[in-house]
Amino acid sequence: MAEILLSEAEKTFILHGVEEGFRCDGRMRLDYRPMEVETDVVSHASGSARLRLANTDILVGVKTEIDTPYPERPREGKIEFFVDCSANATPAFEGRGGEELGTEISNSLATAYQSSQTFDLTALCILPGQQCWKLYIDILILECGGNLFDAVSLAVKAALHNTRVPKVKGACLDGGTVDLQLSDDPYDCCRLDVSDAPCLVTLCKIGDHCVVDPTAEEETCSSGSVVIAITEKSLVTSVFKTGVGSFHPQTLIDILKVGQTIGLSVNKALRAALLEEEQQGRKKECFGFLK
Template sequence: MSLGLEKRGYGIKIMKNKIYELLKIGKRIDEREPLQYRKIEISTGVVEKANGSALVSLGKTKILTGIKVEVGTPYPDRPNEGVFTVNAELLPLASKTFEPGPPDERAIELSRIVDRVIRESKAIEVEKLCIVEGQKVYMIFIDCYVLDYDGNYFDASVLSAVAALKTMTLPVYRVVDGRIEAVPGEEMKLPMRTLPVSVTMALIRDKIVVDPLPAEEDVADTVVTIGYDSEGVLSAVQKSSPGLLPVNMFKEMVKIGLDSSAMLRRRLLEGVGDG
């Protein structure tokens, strides 16, 4: 069962009216409070072949992230820093509105948001991922796959990527006769500075809701995602839909997002067995 209808280019009047009507008394169509997230489940280490992995469900939205580590050459301007990249794919079995083929603008926007939330919060201590300065560094490939889509893949993907990073292991390398080799039986955790999370909010008339459903996004004036680090500092913002965002509403979102980010980080820590 789901609320609303998939794939359309028009608003459904009765849903719009119902969402407005319920929000006036502080309710949503799926019984949640405006500032309440759906149920979050996190399981890590689900793909043994990956150096790290996490399956996260947020309500019916489900994201699988896997991380692979390779050794490569650093960028010339950052000779002693490791490298990481984020990629996201909207698998066609996740929604009737996703199509097979190269990533479309939605998939690219998703990967870039996950990347920014992690990169700009300096969550990964890239300077500790250097093996031989200027020559060999760790390269970390973070790949997020949307397996089931029922709204808000931004926050679910960030949770999944960070849970995989937090629980991953890397091989340890040493230099022998000018060549590097893995030290057998030795592994290390990824050095992390902070645990970034993102909070996605929809503005519906003059009300703000977190973790919107697709039916809510359809009637929303606009949708905003904000990334926060453990200190509550913002690391990324994306207004990911057209529409007017009054300045005072955005300021309100920054505050609401901060509260939600603390809750999400607690759930994340519980999920990775660190709570």
């Protein structure tokens, strides 16, 4: 993460506040900052979304392409994540400063989505072993205000919810090659089921306590964080740690329980915001949630 320079007095102030259960912006330890989400913001993408979490601003675009399935998974489609950290997001991303963080985020998403109980890749299969849909998910970090893992995962889920996959009207074999006939109607498409797509929840350790949705300043004061990928059905698909600090086994167990509860709330809040946006008739508004 991009660290912010803080004096020892500022770090002590943040640490003591977390110990007392209060944070600099008035939140409690397990409170998120308000978020806003907007979908269908990139006209030439199959699906897109923009999510703002306080000062963190994420843009996600999804592109569909026909590809050949993996030999070991002949009945599944493919999904790939690419993260680009804009140099305007923070000075730490200038040059190649954001490459390592971008790789870490894309790998965490790939791990979270690899379970067959999360995102159904079989729905992307066209002809088993021969043709499938491949989803390219491009993530652009426009501004970094802390808690990138959570914000990116929420933006990805919103973009997948907005994605339309063209329908295949027919497929035939012509001399050993596959000839696909796609619908000419741009509105003749399929929606993706994202009900089991996971969201990432970061629990950041500051002193002897953990907080959710850390700001950039709080991340600077942290010795380590645990990131949990969780679905709407309370299924944990991956857990990993960032930072150099360590966690006591019992503390880790307690964190997982808290993360499950928080993850359920975040998933439900995002789904409610996306449904509200659709019901409003696509008026190009940002819909806030977790206020």
